[in-house]
Amino acid sequence: MERMDAAQAREHIEMIERILAESHPRLCAGGEFFVVWGIASAYLTVLFELVAQGAVPVVAEWSAAIVLLGAVLYTGLRGRALGRTLARTSLVQREFFNVLWITIGLAFIVNVAAFRIFPGIASAGIWSVAEAIVLLYIGMHGNRRAQFAGALVVASIVVANFLAPALSAYVLAAGMLAGYTGFGLSELLARD
Amino acid sequence: MDELLLSKVRLGVVAELLNFDWVAFSELVRALDVSNGNLGAHMIKLVDAGYVEEEKSFVNRRPLTRYRLTKRGRDAFAAHVLQLQALLKEAK
Numbered sequence: 663m664e665r666m667d668a669a670q671a672r673e674h675i676e677m678i679e680r681i682l683a684e685s686h687p688r689l690c691a692g693g694e695f696f697v698v699w700g701i702a703s704a705y706l707t708v709l710f711e712l713v714a715q716g717a718v719p720v721v722a723e724w725s726a727a728i729v730l731l732g733a734v735l736y737t738g739l740r741g742r743a744l745g746r747t748l749a750r751t752s753l754v755q756r757e758f759f760n761v762l763w764i765t766i767g768l769a770f771i772v773n774v775a776a777f778r779i780f781p782g783i784a785s786a787g788i789w790s791v792a793e794a795i796v797l798l799y800i801g802m803h804g805n806r807r808a809q810f811a812g813a814l815v816v817a818s819i820v821v822a823n824f825l826a827p828a829l830s831a832y833v834l835a836a837g838m839l840a841g842y843t844g845f846g847l848s849e850l851l852a853r854d
Numbered sequence: 855m856d857e858l859l860l861s862k863v864r865l866g867v868v869a870e871l872l873n874f875d876w877v878a879f880s881e882l883v884r885a886l887d888v889s890n891g892n893l894g895a896h897m898i899k900l901v902d903a904g905y906v907e908e909e910k911s912f913v914n915r916r917p918l919t920r921y922r923l924t925k926r927g928r929d930a931f932a933a934h935v936l937q938l939q940a941l942l943k944e945a946k
Contacts, residue, residue, distance in 0.1 A: 666860060668945030671938045674865055678935065681869040681885075756875045 692744060692759075695737055696846025699766060702733040703793065703842070704835040706773065707786040711831035714782065730770065737766075761799050765792040783827070786834045790819050793842045807848045815841035858903050859934040863888055863896045868905065868931045871923040876909065879919040897921065905930055 666674075706726050712718040741759070769792035773785045780788055797812030818837020822830040859865045866886045871877055883893050900906040905927030909920045923931075 666855060666938075666941065668942055671941040671945075674862065675935070675938050675942065677862065677866060678869045681866060682872065685870065685873045753873060753875050 692741075693846040693849030693852075694740060695762065696849065697843050698733050698736055698846075700793070700838050700841070700843030700846060702729050703769075703786075703789040704838040705729055707789065707831050707835040707838065710782070710786070711835075715828070730774065734770070758800065758803075762796050765795050768792065783822075783830050783834070786831055787819060787822075790815055790822075790834050790837055793838060794819070797841060797845060807845055807852075811841040811845035811848075814844075855937050856930050856934045858899060858905065859930065861896065863893065864900055865931075865934070867893075867896060867900060867921075868923060868927055871906065871921060872928070872931070874922070876920040876922045879921070882921070900927070903927075 706729065709718065709722060709726055713720055713723055769789050772780050772788045777785055794812050794815040797808045797815060801809035801812050815837045818833050818841065822833040822837075825833055859868065863886060867882055870882055870885050879890075879893070879897070882897075883890055886893065888896075897906065897908070901908050901921075903926075904924055906921050907924050909922075911918050911920075
């Protein structure tokens with residue numbers, strides 16, 4: 663059996679401390695998911711508002727299914743590809759993706775299967791709340807852009823609440839685009 | 855002491871994997887500044903001991919080997935560090 667003296671033990675401890683200090687895992691958010699879901703949720707919000715106002719025929723609501731299906735497919739395929747190809751995936755990042763899937767998944771269920779409980783603008787509000795949770799969660803890990811984007815989405819919810827009902831959906835959609843999609847774009851730009 | 859972790863390279867591998875879910879072989883080579891052959895031999899020992907899990911796949915037709923720490927490896931690392939600290943305390 664090998665022996666170890668105090669000097670070697672110190673050397674090993676110092677090496678561990680150095681590795682751990684250098685391996686602060688950055689929460690790589692995966693900007694493309696934010697772009698896709700920000701656009702999809704804003705599209706659905708505006709589409710349902712336009713249908714409710716009679717500006718667009720009801721049959722246009724079918725496009726919502728196509729957009730949602732496209733977003734889900736993209737998220738699943740891209741997420742799988744990313745998970746397999748990244749040279750390093752941190753534990754924090756895995757936790758982040760769990761939060762992302764749960765919140766967006768719940769918002770998806772609300773919109774697709776609970777639209778009678780959350781009618782009209784309520785379902786758009788749920789999207790915004792889900793997106794704010796995801797952004798602020800990332801912000802908690804030190805990403806200032808996410809903090810700002812999350813605050814933008816929250817602000818859009820509050821402003822939408824106090825505006826004329828006809829404008830609320832557009833404000834929420836603007837929050838989704840500026841906050842969620844905007845954050846995704848900034849992450850993609852930062853990565854490049 | 856855990857004999858497997860007495861090696862500086864193997865201890866370094868476990869420390870590198872501590873904060874990560876998966877880490878590629880090439881990343882470990884770069885981070886630990888060792889040769890492919892040297893690291894490969896150490897990785898076999900860690901995998902055989904159940905300290906590390908190995909995943910082999912192909913990305914863009916290129917082989918990608920990644921590793922992650924198992925619970926057994928994490929526990930062994932924690933116990934080993936405690937023993938190192940105890941040894942240092944005794945020496946003082």
